[in-house]
Amino acid sequence: xxxxxxxxxxxxxxxxxxxxxxxxxxxxxxxxxxGRDVIYADLWYSCNSTCFPVExxxxxxxxxxxxxxxTMILATILCCVxxxxxxxxxxxxxxxxxxxxxxxxxxxxxxxxxxAASVYTAQKNSFHLANLREGTYGSSYILAWISFPMTLMxxxxxxxxxxxx
Amino acid sequence: MLTFVALASVLLLGIVPEQTEAISIYTGxxxxxxxxxxxxxxxxxxxxxxxxxxVTFSWTYRPDGSRDSISIFHYTSGQAYVDNKGPFRDRVExxxxxxxxxxxxxxxxxxxxxxxxxxxxxxxxxxxxxRPSSVRLLVFETVPIQAGVITGAIIGVVLxxxxxxxxxxxxxxxxxxxxxxxxxxxxxxxKKREGTQARQ
Numbered sequence: 001x002x003x004x005x006x007x008x009x010x011x012x013x014x015x016x017x018x019x020x021x022x023x024x025x026x027x028x029x030x031x032x033x034x035g036r037d038v039i040y041a042d043l044w045y046s047c048n049s050t051c052f053p054v055e056x057x058x059x060x061x062x063x064x065x066x067x068x069x070x071t072m073i074l075a076t077i078l079c080c081v082x083x084x085x086x087x088x089x090x091x092x093x094x095x096x097x098x099x100x101x102x103x104x105x106x107x108x109x110x111x112x113x114x115x116a117a118s119v120y121t122a123q124k125n126s127f128h129l130a131n132l133r134e135g136t137y138g139s140s141y142i143l144a145w146i147s148f149p150m151t152l153m154x155x156x157x158x159x160x161x162x163x164x165x
Numbered sequence: 166m167l168t169f170v171a172l173a174s175v176l177l178l179g180i181v182p183e184q185t186e187a188i189s190i191y192t193g194x195x196x197x198x199x200x201x202x203x204x205x206x207x208x209x210x211x212x213x214x215x216x217x218x219x220v221t222f223s224w225t226y227r228p229d230g231s232r233d234s235i236s237i238f239h240y241t242s243g244q245a246y247v248d249n250k251g252p253f254r255d256r257v258e259x260x261x262x263x264x265x266x267x268x269x270x271x272x273x274x275x276x277x278x279x280x281x282x283x284x285x286x287x288x289x290x291x292x293x294x295x296r297p298s299s300v301r302l303l304v305f306e307t308v309p310i311q312a313g314v315i316t317g318a319i320i321g322v323v324l325x326x327x328x329x330x331x332x333x334x335x336x337x338x339x340x341x342x343x344x345x346x347x348x349x350x351x352x353x354x355x356k357k358r359e360g361t362q363a364r365q
Binding site: 053062063066067069070071073074077105108 | 194313314315316317318319320323324327
């Protein structure tokens with residue numbers, strides 16, 4: 001029982017850490033041109049040796065980038081909140097009941113990550129500057145996609161789990 | 166021995182302020198403005214020394230796509246000198262307060278040709294070593310989406326909805342429990358009275 005609890009908590013924390021890194025680290029898009037510095041771009045800055053804020057304020061297409069920023073932040077917040085709710089429910093639930101509240105919040109976080117990653121995949125050309133068009137997906141993008149099934153599985157585990165003593 | 170240490174510390178304290186620290190100049194990063202409106206470009210600085218009487222502010226302008234910059238404003242010796250020959254003639258006004266370390270200028274009646282980078286350089290003698298700071302001006306026909314507005318709106322709305330749903334859920338549970346509780350109290354009360362009457 002204790003092993004299952006430790007595993008679930010570690011899994012949840014791992015998903016939260018992945019979400020934090022994907023949101024904060026500016027490496028969703030990597031542009032490596034021959035002879036120039038490698039540029040890491042999105043979601044907040046585009047950096048080679050100096051960092052410039054992403055041009056997200058004066059085009060209509062900037063709405064997509066802001067949506068992605070919002071949903072990633074939401075997913076991170078919801079994942080942390082569901083962790084605290086889980087600890088709370090661990091002490092307050094009656095025996096045999098399910099961690100429903102935790103599961104709902106965690107599934108919402110999974111939904112937000114999926115929205116963010118999908119919108120980024122579909123609309124990244126609309127808010128990328130011309131010099132950023134040719135590039136490849138970076139590490140933060142991959143981490144965001146990995147954290148989607150992690151949060152989904154974590155939420156489903158909480159749906160199935162019952163409190164035992 | 167003590168006098169030597171005292172003398173040395175006084176000398177050191179006297180020498181250190183003679184070094185000049187770098188002056189830090191602050192402007193905005195970007196300014197958005199509507200066509201035909203006025204925009205205030207703010208510039209202030211931080212310096213370890215008090216504001217001297219010889220403080221100077223100068224603004225230069227570099228159009229988008231050009232590599233040359235021209236000087237459009239200079240403040241020195243208590244007198245402000247504005248552009249009277251260049252692209253900003255009669256459109257620059259000094260709205261800063263040098264005593265409060267503010268060297269802001271107001272540019273009136275904006276045009277698309279005013280898109281570019283404005284650089285502010287401030288000097289507070291003897292603090293003259295510093296890096297000028299630039300602010301980029303963007304002129305639009307309609308007000309664009311400001312950075313972060315949609316982000317903040319989405320986060321606020323979703324979190325607010327979630328909190329609202331949780332509050333409503335617990336409120337409903339509480340109210341239903343109260344109604345059920347009061348119903349059963351009246352039923353239990355009748356049953357108790359009937360029970361005591363029957364026993365009697």
